[in-house]
Amino acid sequence: MKIVIVGAGAMGSRFALMLHHSGNEVTLIDGWPENVAAIKKFGLRAQFNGKSVVAKIPIYQLDQVQQLQNYQADLLIAFTKSNQLEATFDKVKTLIGPNTYVLCLLNGLGHEAVLQKYVSVDHLILGITLWTAALSGPGQAVLIGTGNVELQNFSPKGKEFTLQVEKVFAAAGLNPQYSDNVKYSIWRKACVNGTLNTLCSLLECNIKELGQTSFAPTLLKEIIAEFAAVAAHEGINLNPDEVYQHVAVAFTSDSAEHYPSMYQDLVQNHRQTEIDFINGAVWSKGQQYKIATPYCALLTQLIHAKEELLQQ
Numbered sequence: 001m002k003i004v005i006v007g008a009g010a011m012g013s014r015f016a017l018m019l020h021h022s023g024n025e026v027t028l029i030d031g032w033p034e035n036v037a038a039i040k041k042f043g044l045r046a047q048f049n050g051k052s053v054v055a056k057i058p059i060y061q062l063d064q065v066q067q068l069q070n071y072q073a074d075l076l077i078a079f080t081k082s083n084q085l086e087a088t089f090d091k092v093k094t095l096i097g098p099n100t101y102v103l104c105l106l107n108g109l110g111h112e113a114v115l116q117k118y119v120s121v122d123h124l125i126l127g128i129t130l131w132t133a134a135l136s137g138p139g140q141a142v143l144i145g146t147g148n149v150e151l152q153n154f155s156p157k158g159k160e161f162t163l164q165v166e167k168v169f170a171a172a173g174l175n176p177q178y179s180d181n182v183k184y185s186i187w188r189k190a191c192v193n194g195t196l197n198t199l200c201s202l203l204e205c206n207i208k209e210l211g212q213t214s215f216a217p218t219l220l221k222e223i224i225a226e227f228a229a230v231a232a233h234e235g236i237n238l239n240p241d242e243v244y245q246h247v248a249v250a251f252t253s254d255s256a257e258h259y260p261s262m263y264q265d266l267v268q269n270h271r272q273t274e275i276d277f278i279n280g281a282v283w284s285k286g287q288q289y290k291i292a293t294p295y296c297a298l299l300t301q302l303i304h305a306k307e308e309l310l311q312q
């Protein structure tokens with residue numbers, strides 16, 4: 001399959017390597033000049049479960065996508081951060097032809113609204129992934145452990161192609177699963193990010209330390225209740241008790257000493273976070289539906305205040 005990955009960060013690199021190694025024609029597009037330069041010069045380098053691998057994968061700087069003008073990809077996979085999605089797709093929209101499908105695997109809520117500006121609903125695929133990835137520098141990924149992908153076409157017409165993508169992902173070892181209700185899974189994952197990522201970033205602690213505070217159960221339950229109330233308005237029925245158990249398992253899991261990606265973005269790297277697409281999306285949808293979301297409103301504002309302080 002001809003696959004263009006938009007966003008050659010940690011996750012884009014993982015998917016690029018795995019799809020390249022299984023024989024697909026993979027092309028990368030990225031907006032971070034140092035990253036593009038490193039991948040052009042040295043290839044895409046990774047520590048893949050402890051083993052050094054290098055793959056020569058073509059990469060284009062976001063501002064130079066016109067060089068790919070006549071390239072007709074079958075699938076474009078979005079792997080930017082949420083806050084980069086719209087500006088990035090404004091630049092790559094010329095690559096989306098009538099037969100191109102777009103798969104979104106970003107964390108967070110509301111990406112389908114952004115992507116519908118660039119691709120028809122029949123060619124839009126939504127998903128979530130439990131694979132993880134990190135960058136140790138430009139063009140260098142650290143890929144440890146295992147994961148899976150859940151995906152579903154946004155409109156019924158896209159099912160046939162989505163099943164083809166499932167086969168291609170299976171051949172790449174990405175453990176895909178066709179979902180009957182990917183929107184539910186997206187909301188359930190957003191609850192994990194909207195609790196663990198946001199609270200660890202504000203409290204500057206890892207997941208285990210958050211779980212050891214006496215306030216964790218109440219905070220999690222209040223936040224999840226807001227997500228569930230807003231999701232219900234969109235026809236997604238989250239069970240708050242089940243979601244709480246699902247999130248709280250992380251406190252004692254093997255990765256409990258992990259610092260969530262929002263912590264890494266904000267506290268370690270002083271980058272903008274995806275908060276507007278997690279708690280911020282719940283706050284904004286809550287205002288629209290007249291549902292009170294005081295926890296999400298406060299958390300969103302605190303994260304933005306911290307972004308301002310750290311970026312000064």
Ligand code: NAD
Pocket residue numbers: 007008009010011012030031032035079080081082105106107108129130131132133134135261269274
């Ligand atoms: P990432 O930050 O590694 O990459 C996203 C974009 O930011 C890329 O274009 C990358 O080149 C650029 N970038 C990265 N570091 C930069 C820097 N220091 N300066 C300038 N630009 C930089 O993001 P990611 O981890 O690949 O995540 C992509 C999406 O996948 C997000 O929505 C994320 O929430 C989601 N996700 C991530 C993981 C994970 O383990 N990393 C797991 C599941 C889902």
